[in-house]
Amino acid sequence: MILHDYWRSSAAYRVRIGLNLKDIAWKSAPRDLRTGEQRAADYLAIAPQGLVPALDTGAYVLTQSLAILEWLDETHPLPAFLPPDAAGRARVRAMAQAIAVDIHPINNLRVLKVLKADFGAEQPAIDAWVRHWIDEGFAALERMAPDTPFLSGDAPGLADICLVPQWYNAERFETDLAPYPRLAAVVSQARALPAFADASPDRHSDAG
Ligand SMILES: N[C@@H](CCC(=O)N[C@@H](CS)C(=O)NCC(=O)O)C(=O)O
Numbered sequence: 001m002i003l004h005d006y007w008r009s010s011a012a013y014r015v016r017i018g019l020n021l022k023d024i025a026w027k028s029a030p031r032d033l034r035t036g037e038q039r040a041a042d043y044l045a046i047a048p049q050g051l052v053p054a055l056d057t058g059a060y061v062l063t064q065s066l067a068i069l070e071w072l073d074e075t076h077p078l079p080a081f082l083p084p085d086a087a088g089r090a091r092v093r094a095m096a097q098a099i100a101v102d103i104h105p106i107n108n109l110r111v112l113k114v115l116k117a118d119f120g121a122e123q124p125a126i127d128a129w130v131r132h133w134i135d136e137g138f139a140a141l142e143r144m145a146p147d148t149p150f151l152s153g154d155a156p157g158l159a160d161i162c163l164v165p166q167w168y169n170a171e172r173f174e175t176d177l178a179p180y181p182r183l184a185a186v187v188s189q190a191r192a193l194p195a196f197a198d199a200s201p202d203r204h205s206d207a208g
Contacts (some may be wrong), residue, residue, distance in 0.1 A: 001026040002056040004047065006033045007204035008172075010104060011065040012053035012167035016199035017161045018069045022076040029056075030106045033109055066100055069158060081157040092152045095144055095159035099166045103137035107169070130173045136171070138180050146183040149189050156190050164190050168201065 003019065003026050005012030020028045031037040031052050039050045046061045046071040047054040055062045055071075062068045082089045105111070107130045115121040116131060141163070145151055151159035167187045170177060177184060190196045201207055 002029050004029045004054040006052050007201045007206045009052050010169050013165035014065045014161050017196055018072050020195035020199050023042045047077050092159045095151050096162045096164050098141050099162040106133050131175045134170045134175050142180045142182055161189050
């Protein structure tokens with residue numbers, strides 16, 4: 001499979017983790033977000049929103065990281081990203097969406113660009129904006145976190161796949177993470193696993 005990604009994109013990082021956990025062979029087709037490659041005509045033809053990631057499965061192209069992860073789970077059931085029971089699945093999806101729907105989109109590059117270009121925000125204010133939404137989301141997630149090694153249970157799943165990239169972003173923006181010890185423990189367990197470590201931005205061929 002071919003993953004259209006960018007080394008620092010946390011949405012793409014989620015899919016890299018997912019592919020690794022499912023032990024699927026994949027190659028990166030990088031799109032440099034700094035130079036606007038995500039808005040090139042050839043990319044918009046396969047990913048009309050002009051966002052990474054997009055996954056070329058060989059048969060078709062999928063977009064939106066959560067949709068891709070759910071597709072991976074449906075087509076490659078083991079190891080499962082979601083618990084076997086409906087209540088467990090709803091809880092894990094709620095934690096994943098607390099990150100992917102309620103934190104990440106308002107801190108996205110295109111939003112930060114508008115803050116700067118249209119509202120005159122300076123970099124310190126932009127950094128404070130990012131940290132604000134991470135703090136608010138992580139405070140809730142810390143309370144939502146179950147008493148298991150991972151957010152998704154005894155093994156990593158959809159919520160952990162979303163948490164680790166968001167934690168990377170939080171570190172990048174120098175967020176104080178001390179108030180989130182349960183999340184820190186989950187991240188540390190997950191980062192020790194090759195599927196997570198190999199997907200990290202620092203190991204991406206384009207890192208730098
Ligand atoms: N909801 C989308 C978000 C994708 C997204 O926001 N990708 C960012 C990188 S993390 C992007 O491509 N940004 C380009 C831009 O803002 O121009 C997903 O989960 O796939």
